[in-house]
Amino acid sequence: MTQQGVRWTADQVLSLAPDAASRKAGSKLGAAGPWSEAGSSDGGAVWGLCKGSGSTPYRTVVDVGDASGPAYTCSCPSRKFPCKHALGLLLLWAGGDGAVSRGQEPDWAEPWLAGRRGRAEEQRAAGPEGSTSGSADPEAARRRAERRAERITVGATELEQRLADLLRGGLAAAEQAGYGLWEETAARMVDAQAPGLAARVRELGAIPSSGPGWPVRLLEECALLHLLDQGWLRRERLPDGLAATVRSRVGLPGTADGPPVRDRWLVLAQYDTGDAKLITRRIWLHGAESGRTALLLSYGAAGRAPELTLPVGLVLEAEVSAYPGAGQRRAALGERFAPPVPTALRPPGVTTAQAAARYGEALRDDPWQDSVPVTLDRVVPTPDGDSWQLADADEDSALPLTPAARTRPGLWRLVALSGGAPVKVFGECGHRGFTPLTAWPEGTGEAVRLC
Amino acid sequence: MNKTSAHAPDAADPATMTPAHARGTADPATTTPWENLVTAALLGTDRRTPPGHRPGRDAPVALLDAAAVEAVRRRAGLRPARAARRPDPAPEDPRSALPDAAARRLSMLLADRSSAIGGGRRGTAPDLMELLPQWLATANSRGYAAPPQMLPALLDAARGRTDLRPAALKFAGPRALWLARLNPDWRFALRATPGGGAALPGPEETARIQRLWQEGLFAERVALLAAIRAREPAAARELLAATWPTERAEDRLMFLDSLRTGLGPEDEPFLEQALSDRSRNVRATAAELLSALPGSALAARMADRAVACVAVDHTRSAATITVEAPHECDAGMERDGVVAKAPAGRGERSWWLGQLVESAPLGTWPGRLGGRTPREIVALPVADDWQSELHAAWCRAAVRQRDTEWSRALLGVPTAPEAGGPGAVSLAERAKLLGALDSVERAEWVAGFIGTHGLSEAFQLLGVCAVPWAATLGRAVVDALDIARDAGSYPWSFSGVMGLAERCLDPSEANRLDGLLAVPDEPEDASPGAGGYWAEAFQRLVTTLRLRAAMAAELGAA
Incomplete structure (x- = not known):
């Protein structure tokens, strides 16, 4: 283990919090006050006793040494994961003011840590799993897949009919029909087991109220949904890569069966989207040697934070396997060879013109992409009327920020970091504009999270 | 980019990136194929079919086919927009960069900001937000620059708490003012800084001084006068005297007030003349200033x-x-x-x-x-x-004339019985009189007061003592807290003093407090559970002191 000396920053610790309330509660506990017997070992375990409202203190243990990400256990009754005690303990440890001393793992922490390490060993010995998951009966699985495909076909056909009706009557009429029409159609697509189609249909419903220019956007999205329907209905005649893309866009699950790529992966960005029911976490990685950009997705249901957490700006040595489909960046994280460590590594960047061209090229493989990950080199955040853009420092072109990015607090961190000087910015570039996610100042300096 | 109405078929994406084909149209009078498609889609194929399409049952599908091709074409052909005028670069900040550990600490102090609201029992964890003023003061005294990406959080903190503003804005530095000009939420920073952050004229720029004094806004003029007064009292008085008869009464009052700084015998003729001012408030202020000149x-x-x-x-x-x-x-x-x-x-x-x-x-x-x-x-x-x-x-008179000997005499002996009760001199007056003594004598007096009269009246007096508290004062406070605990009352009766102690006690005293951390056996007449709460309060005190020591060390000020 190469755990010595690798302390996280408070930001990195707080990014583990499942919600804002936990973040607050955790920061309160990030001081020596309630803690006793706090310590850390060379193996990457951090532990402590936290005095709560009861008579016996809670026993909190965090394993940050495991290459597969931090793991927590705490004797408190909280259903939050990680709980505020684990967050507070990590903050105390991150603060580095001697409150967490280096020492031997105590008896009460040892069984859990040993259990984890034992399981990790077993998994490693068992080799890569994944292909073994699912049903033991391939014939039954094939029949199930066929039945599902048939239902999706029925759904896609119905959706085609609805789109044709819509265009026959005109989009202007649809503006009056309102949201309910789309909700009902989306529900039909859920019944048809095509969650990808359902999500797109639901988004159509929001477009008529999205402000000036909505007919253009609605026609574009209807046309692309039509394209996806047609792609599904004729998938046998598509090249393999595109057929896989269509399957994944429609919402069929895939397996990350691409060849594992071992690299030093720089964590470019991590951010969560979603609602109370389901949180989707996106983590962008940049391969230092391969130059590849990979997207890791993880999910958290019912208020739980997604389990996978990789602090931005760190680099980890690991294997990553791609999901199928042309133009798809999604990948699964395989074996990790070392825990994430700080690095001075930065991704190479391009100009705004090159970034726009990159998006255009990416549509060739996957015309349904809304954006592509891009790092911009030497751009200046520039106010443009009510909006903002990232302007090339050395050329006269600029990428506008997406409407959503204009209202986030990250915009101001970016503007402050720049101070009118060029910065390097990683983000997502697409037809709505650019969404900045992480920035680096000129010269040296740590990555600054913007999301 | 042209602003388009909801139904204009040529509306481009809000992103204002430029579709490539829109530039390449040969004849601007003809509509593009895409515009034709949008018009037909809006009206419906029952009413309109785009050129080159046949009406009929299959018309909607044909329209969708054509639109799909066009939509992907449009997206694939997007080009960057023209760059707007780039902002002027923020002024250089010559101060040295904040050490990493201190930057992490600051981000934790700022992260706690939102949780500072809301009551409830305080528990043993320190109140981080209350330590922010001290952190800022230390960072400022060490001459560190704020990390740029933390400026938004700092400005937000200063926006919510006016008492933080001077120190927070000083620490935030020139880039924060540059930033505040771009975000209306932070306009207070421009108001709080003289001249909206623009540099005031130097002593040699006579013409600029005159122009700003003659034509500037009221706030700018007040700032200018204050700056010159601090540098060269006579010059400020002369500047003011030149325009005095033409100023409005409220303005005269504010300007006169700025002569408080650097008040000296040379100011007398001007003030004497202001005694016959039309405005009663101006007269009163002039008289008050003159009376401070013995x-x-x-x-x-x-x-x-x-x-x-x-x-x-x-x-x-x-x-x-x-x-x-x-x-x-x-x-x-x-x-x-x-x-x-x-x-x-x-x-x-x-x-x-x-x-x-x-x-x-x-x-x-x-x-x-x-x-x-x-x-x-x-x-x-x-x-x-x-x-x-x-x-x-x-x-x-002693407060106004800052007379040490009279202040000392009027304060009397801190251990005198009448010092604690309602005597001739109220506590508020005593607190002011203490201000005329040097910090050592002040601390000694308050320590003596607490030793005799306890803590219940001491809050106001402690507030005027220099931070960190001198050793004798700190020990007097801790001893008095210990006595209050033994008396069996609840710690929240002393929460004001406890809070002050957390912020003002010298961190090196932390070790002396170890004996107070245990939950004592409860005497019979004590309030139920008080011992546990006291132990908690002392734990918080010790933790806060250790945190302050760590903060100071991180800033190189240990």
Whole structure:
């Protein structure tokens, strides 16, 4: 283990919090006050006793040494994961003011840590799993897949009919029909087991109220949904890569069966989207040697934070396997060879013109992409009327920020970091504009999270 | 980019990136294929089919096919927009970069900001937000620059708490003002900084000074006057005198107030002339400033009047001060700033007396009262219940004239029984008098006070003591807290002092507190559970002290 000396920053610790309330509660506990017997070992375990409202203190243990990400256990009754005690303990440890001393793992922490390490060993010995998951009966699985495909076909056909009706009557009429029409159609697509189609249909419903220019956007999205329907209905005649893309866009699950790529992966960005029911976490990685950009997705249901957490700006040595489909960046994280460590590594960047061209090229493989990950080199955040853009420092072109990015607090961190000087910015570039996610100042300096 | 209405078919994406084909159209008069498709889609294929399409049952599908091709084409052909005028770069910040550990600490202090609201029991965890002012003061004294990406959080914190603003804005530095100009939420930063952050003219820029003074906004002029006054008092007075007759009354009052800085005998002629100002408030302020100049003619006039009212009566068994308050408030007194009309509930003669005595130079009294020292004068009995009026007026004079010897005399011995109770001198006045003593003497006095009278009255006095508290004072506070605990009361009766102790006690005292952390056996007459709460409160105190020591070390100020 190469755990010595690798302390996280408070930001990195707080990014583990499942919600804002936990973040607050955790920061309160990030001081020596309630803690006793706090310590850390060379193996990457951090532990402590936290005095709560009861008579016996809670026993909190965090394993940050495991290459597969931090793991927590705490004797408190909280259903939050990680709980505020684990967050507070990590903050105390991150603060580095001697409150967490280096020492031997105590008896009460040892069984859990040993259990984890034992399981990790077993998994490693068992080799890569994944292909073994699912049903033991391939014939039954094939029949199930066929039945599902048939239902999706029925759904896609119905959706085609609805789109044709819509265009026959005109989009202007649809503006009056309102949201309910789309909700009902989306529900039909859920019944048809095509969650990808359902999500797109639901988004159509929001477009008529999205402000000036909505007919253009609605026609574009209807046309692309039509394209996806047609792609599904004729998938046998598509090249393999595109057929896989269509399957994944429609919402069929895939397996990350691409060849594992071992690299030093720089964590470019991590951010969560979603609602109370389901949180989707996106983590962008940049391969230092391969130059590849990979997207890791993880999910958290019912208020739980997604389990996978990789602090931005760190680099980890690991294997990553791609999901199928042309133009798809999604990948699964395989074996990790070392825990994430700080690095001075930065991704190479391009100009705004090159970034726009990159998006255009990416549509060739996957015309349904809304954006592509891009790092911009030497751009200046520039106010443009009510909006903002990232302007090339050395050329006269600029990428506008997406409407959503204009209202986030990250915009101001970016503007402050720049101070009118060029910065390097990683983000997502697409037809709505650019969404900045992480920035680096000129010269040296740590990555600054913007999301 | 042209702003388009909801139904305009040529509306581009809000992203304002430019579709490539829109530039490449040969004839601008003809509509593009895409525009034709959008028009047909809006109206419906039952009413309109785009050129080159046939009406009929399959028309919608054909339209969708064509639109899909066009939509992907449009997206694939997007080009960057033209760059807007880039912002002027933020001014250089010559200060040195904040050490990493200190930057992490700051981000934790700022992260706690939102949780500072909301009551509830405080538990053993320190109140991080309360440590922010101290952190900022230390960082400022060490000359560190704020990390740029933390400026938004700093500005937000300063926006929510006005008491933080001066230190937070100083630490945030020039880039924060640059940033504040781009975000209306932070406009307060521009208001709080003289000249909206633009540099004030230097001493040699006479023309710029004159122009700003003649044409500037009120706030800019106040800032300019204050800056010049701090640098060169006479120049500021001359600048003001030149335009004095043309200024509005409210403005005259504010300008006059800025002469408080660097007030000296040379200011007397100007102030004397302001005594005949049209505005009563201006007259009062001028009189107050003059009375703070013991050598001024006004001070002498006031001394003459005051001396006539106060004398030592030697005919009694012990020397006694007798007071004969003025019988009228004449025009001369009014011109010298004496307010004729007494507030409701006060006798007008004692009201006038108070104003005369507070404006007379304290140096007058030893000569008038038999060569006695201030201490001896304060010790003299006062006839006919005039003592509180007279002593209160002397207190105001001592504070105004910043007279150490009189302040010391009026404060008296901290251990005296009357110091703790409602005596001639109120606690608020004592707190002000303490301000005239040096920090060591101040701490000693308050320590003595707490040793005798306990903590219940000490809050206000502790507030004027220098931070960190001197050792004797710190120990007096801790001992008094210990005594309060043994007395069996709950710690929240002392939460004000506890909070002050967390912020002001010297961190090196932390080790001396270890003995107080355990939950003691509860005596029979104690409030139930008090021992546990006290242990918790002391734990928080110790934790906060350790945190402050760590903070100072991270900033290299240990």
